[in-house]
Amino acid sequence: MNFFIYLPVAGASVSVFLLLGLGLGVGFLSGLFGVGGGFLLTPLLIMIGIPPTVAAASDSNQIVAASTSGTVAHSRRGNVDFKMGFYLLIGGVIGGTVGVQLIKILRETGNADFVIKLTYIVMLGIIGTYMFQESLRNLRAPRVRMNRFSKSKVSEAEKKKASIFYRLYQSLPFQTRFEKSGVTISVITPVFLGILVGILAAIMGVGGGFIMVPVMVYMLRMPMHVVVGTSLFQILITCINVTFMQAYYNQTVDIVLALILLLGSTIGAQLGAKVSDRLNADQMKVILALMVLLVMIQMIYGLLVHPELLFSVGGGH
Amino acid sequence: MFVLKVLHCLLLLVLICCNPNTYSLPRQTSINNPLVIPQQVKVGPFFKGSQAVVTAELPECTGVIVKFFGKDKETILNEKGKKAFIWLNVAQVTIRNAPSIYILTSTDRLDNICPDTIQNKETLGYNALKDKIVFESTSPLRGNEFEEFIKFNEHSGCYSIDNKAEIILNSEGRKTLKATIEIPSFISPDEYLIELYCFHEGTLIDKALLNLSVEEVGLPLFIKNLAMNSPAIYGISAIIVAMIAGSIIGLIFTKKKSRK
Numbered sequence: 001m002n003f004f005i006y007l008p009v010a011g012a013s014v015s016v017f018l019l020l021g022l023g024l025g026v027g028f029l030s031g032l033f034g035v036g037g038g039f040l041l042t043p044l045l046i047m048i049g050i051p052p053t054v055a056a057a058s059d060s061n062q063i064v065a066a067s068t069s070g071t072v073a074h075s076r077r078g079n080v081d082f083k084m085g086f087y088l089l090i091g092g093v094i095g096g097t098v099g100v101q102l103i104k105i106l107r108e109t110g111n112a113d114f115v116i117k118l119t120y121i122v123m124l125g126i127i128g129t130y131m132f133q134e135s136l137r138n139l140r141a142p143r144v145r146m147n148r149f150s151k152s153k154v155s156e157a158e159k160k161k162a163s164i165f166y167r168l169y170q171s172l173p174f175q176t177r178f179e180k181s182g183v184t185i186s187v188i189t190p191v192f193l194g195i196l197v198g199i200l201a202a203i204m205g206v207g208g209g210f211i212m213v214p215v216m217v218y219m220l221r222m223p224m225h226v227v228v229g230t231s232l233f234q235i236l237i238t239c240i241n242v243t244f245m246q247a248y249y250n251q252t253v254d255i256v257l258a259l260i261l262l263l264g265s266t267i268g269a270q271l272g273a274k275v276s277d278r279l280n281a282d283q284m285k286v287i288l289a290l291m292v293l294l295v296m297i298q299m300i301y302g303l304l305v306h307p308e309l310l311f312s313v314g315g316g317h
Numbered sequence: 318m319f320v321l322k323v324l325h326c327l328l329l330l331v332l333i334c335c336n337p338n339t340y341s342l343p344r345q346t347s348i349n350n351p352l353v354i355p356q357q358v359k360v361g362p363f364f365k366g367s368q369a370v371v372t373a374e375l376p377e378c379t380g381v382i383v384k385f386f387g388k389d390k391e392t393i394l395n396e397k398g399k400k401a402f403i404w405l406n407v408a409q410v411t412i413r414n415a416p417s418i419y420i421l422t423s424t425d426r427l428d429n430i431c432p433d434t435i436q437n438k439e440t441l442g443y444n445a446l447k448d449k450i451v452f453e454s455t456s457p458l459r460g461n462e463f464e465e466f467i468k469f470n471e472h473s474g475c476y477s478i479d480n481k482a483e484i485i486l487n488s489e490g491r492k493t494l495k496a497t498i499e500i501p502s503f504i505s506p507d508e509y510l511i512e513l514y515c516f517h518e519g520t521l522i523d524k525a526l527l528n529l530s531v532e533e534v535g536l537p538l539f540i541k542n543l544a545m546n547s548p549a550i551y552g553i554s555a556i557i558v559a560m561i562a563g564s565i566i567g568l569i570f571t572k573k574k575s576r577k
Binding site (some may be wrong): 003005006008011012013049061062064065066067068069070072073088095114117173194240243244245246247248249251253254257258259263266267269270273302303304305306307308309310311313 | 345360361362363364365378394395396397400402403404405406410465468469472473502503505507533536537538540541544545548549551552553554555556558559560562563564566567568570573
């Protein structure tokens with residue numbers, strides 16, 4: 001039995017069960033890793049026939065629900081560093097604005113599509129490979145794992161040895177203590193990293209959660225469980241802004257589509273948050289790394305194989 | 318002599334009366350009672366495409382073509398191409414004079430029903446459509462744009478050609494048309510036309526025109542109006558609804574957990 005629903009803004013009729021399933025799967029990943037899931041859901045929605053502009057805008061709307069649910073769940077556990085999230089957000093907004101201008105220039109020179117695809121593959125490849133290698137190494141050596149980026153204390157000596165970023169952080173002004181994350185760094189650091197992620201997110205046309213999570217883990221040295229909650233908080237604010245802008249300027253938010261997706265995704269996010277409590281940080285990182293690498297492989301495959309249709313609806317990246 | 322003439326006349330009369338081609342109901346020369354059911358397709362919350370059945374009483378004919386089509390519109394599509402060894406969007410193609418919907422159903426293959434000249438004149442079939450549609454691209458045209466455009470529209474169900482229409486002989490010996498049109502779920506609310514063409518051995522005998530409207534009703538209409546006419550209220554509502562839904566489900570899960 002298949003139950004179809006008509007999406008008034010998208011102007012298409014889609015199976016309710018298909019949308020619920022997509023929402024559930026993506027929401028689960030959102031709760032588990034603190035990624036918004038936009039980089040997975042938007043292409044999937046386009047694949048089932050939703051116009052790209054409507055898919056991206058409605059996806060932002062459903063992420064508002066999933067990340068509200070996830071943020072509430074994580075904040076109750078004390079896993080959201082609102083202070084860090086705020087600084088990252090400032091950077092993200094600046095970076096997003098710069099990124100949009102960059103895309104404009106690239107479009108004028110006719111290289112936008114190539115640069116976007118290449119950025120995707122390179123970023124996914126670097127993040128996925130690094131996370132996978134690092135987490136696997138930690139899983140094989142349990143003692144080392146305890147001393148690294150999990151919930152436990154990180155020794156000062158190891159921090160210094162591990163990264164040149166650490167020495168850089170220490171030399172910057174405006175040093176602030178981030179209690180929830182258990183780190184003392186300059187506020188310039190999260191703002192600067194937020195800008196970088198914002199630029200990449202704008203170029204790639206995604207919320208940036210899947211870039212922000214590794215940045216918080218590896219560069220800001222935040223514990224994985226706080227990273228997930230903080231990332232969800234940041235995604236929530238970003239997506240509220242995007243949803244309003246898309247609804248106001250482009251009229252591309254389909255609330256029916258978003259509601260069905262969010263029904264699945266909010267439940268999925270809660271399930272994901274529960275599972276994340278049962279897994280240790282390195283196990284979670286291995287799963288996320290594999291997922292990132294899988295998306296990268298799928299993208300490379302899509303670039304190399306002759307597409308079924310050479311024409312596609314314009315809009316989006 | 319007179320008797321012979323009378324006999325001759327009587328014989329002729331008998332021959333005329335016995336010939337089934339000359340004796341029947343008054344000869345029909347036009348399409349009668351063309352009808353499409355339904356005449357209005359309502360797009361409600363659970364719309365998933367629809368069907369419209371076209372019927373008509375036909376004159377003596379060898380083939381019928383039914384064309385369901387929408388207004389010509391301009392469409393902009395991304396075109397993929399191979400750069401080095403990878404497939405990328407390489408151009409934006411503007412398509413003009415292409416109908417939004419083009420669904421054609423006939424009783425036989427188009428070439429068996431009528432000659433190319435009539436096909437081109439009446440825009441029947443993809444070959445005729447090819448001469449009408451104009452392509453403009455941001456990069457030089459490759460020559461396969463029309464074929465790719467048809468493939469793209471067939472994929473969404475907006476374009477199709479089949480020969481599933483039937484001519485049925487009714488109890489009164491009259492020929493009746495029955496053609497089913499599959500209305501795709503991607504159809505836009507608008508006024509559409511259905512043209513019936515009746516051919517006898519390649520000659521167009523008659524044609525008829527029907528109207529079919531597609532309208533949004535109920536919740537889809539309300540949502541679309543709100544999204545288009547009051548975007549600020551719509552945007553804020555969408556955010557609030559999403560946040561409430563997220564919080565409620567969050568609370569449900571928290572309660573369940575505390576019960577355990």
